[in-house]
Amino acid sequence: PNYISWAAHPKMYFRGYETNINPYDPITNPKGCIKLSLAENTLMRDVLLERYNSAPPATRADLVYSDYLGTRSLREVLAKNIFNRLAKREEAKWENIAVSAGAGAIVNHVLWVLGNPGDSVLLPSPYYNSFSFDIKARNDLNIESIERRPEDLFAISKAQLDAAYESAIKKGSKPRVLLLCSPDNPTGRVYKKREIATILEWCNSKPDLHLVSDELYAFSVFGESEFTSILEKVHEYPNLASKRTHIVWALSKDMGASGLRCGALFSKNTNLLRAMQNIGYFAAVPNPVQSALAYTLGDTTFLESYIAENKRRLLKRYTVLATMLSEQGIPFVEGEAGLFFLG
Amino acid sequence: MSTLMAACLLNRGPARRIANRGMVRRLSQEVYDPKIHAISERGFKAPRLLPQYLSGVTFTAYHPKNNPDGHVSFAVAENKMLEDLLVPKYQTAFNGFPAELIYYQETEGYPAFRAAIAEFLTKYVNKGSYTFTPDKIVAGAGCNAMLDNLFCCISEPGDAVLLPRPYYAVFEFDVQCKAGSTIVGVETVGVQPEVKGVERYYPTLKGLEKARDSALQQGLNPKVLLICQPNNPISVCYPKHVMELVWEFAEKHGMHLVSDEIYGAGIHAKQADFWSISRLAADKGRTLGDYVHVIYALSKDFASSGLRCGMMYSENQQVLKSMRKLNDLCQISSHTQWGLSRVFSDTEWIEDFLSKANSRLNDRFKLVKKSLEPEGVKVIEAEAGLFCWLDCRSWLEENTWEAEKKLYQQLFDEAKVLLTPGYSMRTEQPGYFRCCFATHEEVFNEGMKRLKDFGADKLRIEELEEESDDWQTGKYGKFPTTT
Numbered sequence: 001p002n003y004i005s006w007a008a009h010p011k012m013y014f015r016g017y018e019t020n021i022n023p024y025d026p027i028t029n030p031k032g033c034i035k036l037s038l039a040e041n042t043l044m045r046d047v048l049l050e051r052y053n054s055a056p057p058a059t060r061a062d063l064v065y066s067d068y069l070g071t072r073s074l075r076e077v078l079a080k081n082i083f084n085r086l087a088k089r090e091e092a093k094w095e096n097i098a099v100s101a102g103a104g105a106i107v108n109h110v111l112w113v114l115g116n117p118g119d120s121v122l123l124p125s126p127y128y129n130s131f132s133f134d135i136k137a138r139n140d141l142n143i144e145s146i147e148r149r150p151e152d153l154f155a156i157s158k159a160q161l162d163a164a165y166e167s168a169i170k171k172g173s174k175p176r177v178l179l180l181c182s183p184d185n186p187t188g189r190v191y192k193k194r195e196i197a198t199i200l201e202w203c204n205s206k207p208d209l210h211l212v213s214d215e216l217y218a219f220s221v222f223g224e225s226e227f228t229s230i231l232e233k234v235h236e237y238p239n240l241a242s243k244r245t246h247i248v249w250a251l252s253k254d255m256g257a258s259g260l261r262c263g264a265l266f267s268k269n270t271n272l273l274r275a276m277q278n279i280g281y282f283a284a285v286p287n288p289v290q291s292a293l294a295y296t297l298g299d300t301t302f303l304e305s306y307i308a309e310n311k312r313r314l315l316k317r318y319t320v321l322a323t324m325l326s327e328q329g330i331p332f333v334e335g336e337a338g339l340f341f342l343g
Numbered sequence: 344m345s346t347l348m349a350a351c352l353l354n355r356g357p358a359r360r361i362a363n364r365g366m367v368r369r370l371s372q373e374v375y376d377p378k379i380h381a382i383s384e385r386g387f388k389a390p391r392l393l394p395q396y397l398s399g400v401t402f403t404a405y406h407p408k409n410n411p412d413g414h415v416s417f418a419v420a421e422n423k424m425l426e427d428l429l430v431p432k433y434q435t436a437f438n439g440f441p442a443e444l445i446y447y448q449e450t451e452g453y454p455a456f457r458a459a460i461a462e463f464l465t466k467y468v469n470k471g472s473y474t475f476t477p478d479k480i481v482a483g484a485g486c487n488a489m490l491d492n493l494f495c496c497i498s499e500p501g502d503a504v505l506l507p508r509p510y511y512a513v514f515e516f517d518v519q520c521k522a523g524s525t526i527v528g529v530e531t532v533g534v535q536p537e538v539k540g541v542e543r544y545y546p547t548l549k550g551l552e553k554a555r556d557s558a559l560q561q562g563l564n565p566k567v568l569l570i571c572q573p574n575n576p577i578s579v580c581y582p583k584h585v586m587e588l589v590w591e592f593a594e595k596h597g598m599h600l601v602s603d604e605i606y607g608a609g610i611h612a613k614q615a616d617f618w619s620i621s622r623l624a625a626d627k628g629r630t631l632g633d634y635v636h637v638i639y640a641l642s643k644d645f646a647s648s649g650l651r652c653g654m655m656y657s658e659n660q661q662v663l664k665s666m667r668k669l670n671d672l673c674q675i676s677s678h679t680q681w682g683l684s685r686v687f688s689d690t691e692w693i694e695d696f697l698s699k700a701n702s703r704l705n706d707r708f709k710l711v712k713k714s715l716e717p718e719g720v721k722v723i724e725a726e727a728g729l730f731c732w733l734d735c736r737s738w739l740e741e742n743t744w745e746a747e748k749k750l751y752q753q754l755f756d757e758a759k760v761l762l763t764p765g766y767s768m769r770t771e772q773p774g775y776f777r778c779c780f781a782t783h784e785e786v787f788n789e790g791m792k793r794l795k796d797f798g799a800d801k802l803r804i805e806e807l808e809e810e811s812d813d814w815q816t817g818k819y820g821k822f823p824t825t826t
Contacts, residue, residue: 045442057434060426065419065648101484101651105672112521113386137669138495138521176383208377243381258447259677275386278393279520282488283673287649288437292678 041220041256041339043313044306048255051302055292062287068280069273070099070264071287074294081297082249083266086218086229096266098276099290103216103250103263105283107134110246110265111141111177113275114210119176120144120168124156128185135179144168144175153333154187156195161202177210178203183217183227188335190225196233203244204237210244219254219307222315223336231266243269251293253339254310261285262293314339389520394512394767405759407785415782415790418761420511420575422646422729422781424703428696429646437682444677451667452482452654453680459687460654464639467697468607468617472625479656481666482680484673486605486640486653487517492669493636493655494522494567496662497599502566503527503558505598507546509770511575518569525563529554532771541723544577545585546570551592568593573606573617573727576768576777580610580617580726583626590623593634600635606728608644611701611708615726621656633659641683643729644700646781650679704729707780707787714791718798729781733762736774738801743820747773758797760790773819 024030069075075094083092100106111121117140123131125145135141146164148154161178168175180199183190191199203211213230221227234241250263262285267273297303318335325332375387405413444453451457457477464475483489498504500523506514508528518524532543534550551568558565570589572581581589593600602620610617624631631637637656642648652675657663687693708731712722721734739746744766751764765775780787 040446042446045445049440049442049445053438053440058430058437060423060430061649062433063426063429063647063649064421064423101673101676102671108672113382113389116383116385119383133668133671137672210381257445259445261674261676269381271380271382271387275382275389278390281485282491282521283484284651285484286651286676286679288433289676289678 040258041253041310041314043317044256044310047306047309048257048296051299051306052257052292052296055295058288058291062291064287066287067277068284069277070097070280070285071290071294073298074099074290075264077294077298078249078264079266081300081303082264083231083247085303086215086247086249087231088229089232089235091231091235092266096268096273098265098267098273098280099285100263100265100276100280101283101285102258102261103214103248103252104130104134105261106248106250106263106265107131107179107212107214108137108139109276109279109283110212110248110272111135111179112139112279113272114212115139115141115176116174118142118173120171120173122146122161122164122168122175122178124148124154124180124184126154126186128181131179131181141176142168142171142173144171144173148187150333154184154189156191156199158198158202161199165206175206175209177212180211180213180230181217182213182215182230183221183337185217185338186340187333188338188340189333190221190223190227190336192225193228196228196230200230200233200237200240204240207239210246211240212246212248214248216248216250216253217338218249220310220314220339221337222311222318223334225336227337241268243272246272254307255296260289260293262289392520393516402755402759402761405786405789407789412759414755414759414761415786415793416761417730417778417780417782417790418763420643420729420779421648422643422700422704423783423786424707424781425646425696425700428699432686432692432696433682436685437678440678440681444681446677448674448677448680450671450674451663452480452670452675453677453684455684456675456680456687457482457654459684460639462690463687463693464607464621464637464656468604468639469619469622469625473619473621473631475621475656479658479663480654481657481663481670482652482654482675483670484651484653484675486603486638486642487513488651488673489638489640489653489655489666490514490517490601490603491521492666492673493601493638493662494518494524495669496665497601497636498522498524498566499564500524501563503561503563504567504569505529505551505554505558505565506569506571507531507544507550507574509544509576509765509768509775511571512768514569514571524567525558525561526569527554527558527561527563527565528769530771541577541579544574544579545581546589548588548592551589555596565596565598567599567601569601569603571603571605573604573610573615575606575728576730576763577723577732578725578728578730579723580615582616583618583623586618586620586623590620590635598634601638602635603638605638605640605643607639608697609701609704609729610727611705612724612726613705617727631658633662636662644697646700650683651675652679652683704781710787710791711778711780714795715798718795719801720798730777730779733776733778734774735762735776736772738798739774742773744773745820750774751776754794754797758793760793760797 075097078097079092079094120142121135122144135143144164144167146160165175203209215229231247234245247266251260252258375384380387402414403410405415457480461475461477461480465471502524504518504524504526506526508531515526529546530550535543535547555565604619620635640653708725711731715722719737723732725731738750747764747766754760762776762778
């Protein structure tokens with residue numbers, strides 16, 4: 001008998017990598033496999049842990065139920081030190097922030113709130129393969145790819161956005177969300193200012209469309225290009241900004257803390273936030289972890305130096321690999337951000 | 344007021360604002376308009392699915408020094424009596440978080456944590472009779488997250504979930520919000536009017552069949568039987584024959600059986616005999632099989648609702664596979680799992696902790712009896728958990744739902760005490776309230792004092808005999824519909 005309902009059938013999931021049974025070790029297993037397929041940042045763990053582990057210990061207040069949008073102190077820190085940093089202005093208040101157990105949980109819940117069953121999510125391809133799961137699990141939503149081409153260096157144009165939009169409609173599905181990963185996974189690209197303007201202009205022209213920008217690698221830009229967050233420019237489009245723009249950030253990549261399971265959403269749409277509070281109850285972050293993270297991210301001096309050092313170490317590591325690939329004559333797309341690039 | 348809304352609104356520290364009785368947010372009366380709300384219909388409806396009793400009522404919490412005029416809430420099932428034991432232990436256990444755990448862990452939960460939980464559950468929930476193994480456990484962000492995902496796995500939108508009444512009403516939200524199933528309450532008291540005492544709250548074959556038929560009549564497919572025992576709110580352990588009946592019924596009709604045993608290690612009454620479904624399986628010499636799933640969490644027995652740790656145990660490989668994947672969306676922070684695995688592997692500490700915790704709960708329960716019984720309240724003997732069931736019918740002006748609602752309001756306005764009214768737990772007779780007594784000591788004492796004063800002032804109607812329930816004929820007035 002088949003016990004599993006439509007919402008949870010394993011067939012719909014990306015069949016991810018198998019557990020590595022032959023791991024590399026420099027001494028005991030030099031012929032083993034090295035896993036280069038998982039986007040984790042191990043370069044800064046010493047710096048992060050030193051700060052995280054010096055946070056004040058758990059208190060009795062941590063033991064009890066708290067707000068399912070997250071603790072006030074963490075939301076304040078995220079608004080002030082993360083989202084306002086992305087915006088490069090005073091854009092975010094603590095009331096605009098929702099905290100949940102990882103970026104995947106946030107994306108999954110935001111799309112559940114924004115999309116009616118059968119709606120489509122427009123997603124630039126190639127895309128991070130687990131997006132498929134984050135978008136579809138329990139949500140009954142479709143993915144409509146926005147075809148990006150290597151010959152354009154994976155840039156986005158209005159024509160491509162229109163094509164995806166029309167394609168969804170032709171299939172009888174309403175395009176509800178444009179989901180961006182900016183900086184981009186897997187190309188390692190930073191969207192140029194003119195592309196950001198194109199995207200904002202285009203979203204603004206579609207009154208029923210929401211823009212969700214997953215800016216998980218915002219502080220991992222090591223290349224020459226300057227990173228422009230959606231949040232930096234969206235205020236030029238008031239309607240888009242007030243109800244239809246939502247930014248996701250998490251600790252998994254920029255802070256190399258994927259195990260801690262903590263992601264955040266910025267939005268000004270109060271109905272969305274109310275719904276996120278309501279279903280946030282299904283994916284809350286433990287209070288002691290929220291307190292420790294509020295402490296970790298709460299010091300701007302620490303953050304500045306962390307971000308700068310992270311970029312430095314990423315660039316150094318990237319340069320080693322890029323040089324080696326060039327010497328071997330293996331073509332690749334030059335990366336500027338994140339923990340990976342396309343070979 | 345639902346316990347969940349109350350929890351969100353409670354101030355734990357000094358009072359920050361004065362409760363404004365005029366500020367009733369009419370959440371449920373807005374009509375959905377995509378142009379205005381700019382979210383989906385299901386996103387709009389979700390907050391309105393959460394069971395409400397009196398919408399938007401706000402208050403500030405009593406504090407002996409900072410807010411002596413505040414309200415005493417006995418409406419949230421939280422245990423605040425164990426901070427002196429837990430805080431120092433957690434502070435030590437969470438200290439020195441190691442580097443390798445800062446990365447992605449197995450989605451179903453850190454192995455050492457699952458192993459520790461498996462051992463713990465085996466020892467305390469079924470007294471070692473049935474061995475739980477870590478490979479069949481999925482640990483995620485709370486019992487509710489486990490239920491949400493489990494129902495996405497085993498049921499479809501339009502299915503019915505049978506649940507004995509009275510029940511913790513937020514179950515309705517847990518199974519409906521994303522999984523789209525509907526709770527169909529199983530009458531207990533109403534189908535056995537000749538039974539007196541706490542036994543009348545046990546599910547019966549008659550009640551289960553009736554609920555199943557009712558679901559079918561409503562066009563719902565009865566897919567799952569959900570039981571919560573030790574029971575919320577009656578605080579009783581179902582005896583072996585009831586568990587046998589429940590399992591037989593589920594098997595006969597090809598239904599999944601979900602046993603929420605969240606209070607399973609919080610048995611504080613000496614005479615109590617807890618029959619976990621796993622214990623019953625062992626007794627019968629059988630395994631749980633593909634249709635039985637057990638839920639547990641650390642929110643109650645371990646007074647750690649803020650840590651968001653729940654778990655599901657199942658032997659169904661398909662369910663496990665899906666639950667593991669879905670858990671990716673509600674994993675527990677690795678730091679928390681690591682710290683807790685250290686706590687649980689200190690088996691001596693666990694033994695001592697549970698013994699002290701249950702002893703304190705039992706003592707506190709006895710105080711409730713001592714305080715309230717002289718005022719005409721019948722206190723049903725609690726066996727487990729953080730609350731007890733109060734028969735306050737002698738305080739009703741008349742034997743109707745309206746009168747219960749009025750009493751709830753009077754308790755809030757005059758006595759400044761919150762008790763969870765029976766109606767909000769879908770009970771079958773008006774006049775019953777749940778009292779969550781595991782608050783801080785000063786709060787408890789103040790609350791009991793206020794209730795005693797309130798009771799002394801109450802003009803009591805004469806003793807109600809244990810009469811049969813004619814609630815179907817509307818004897819108690821119109822049953823309030825959920826707003």
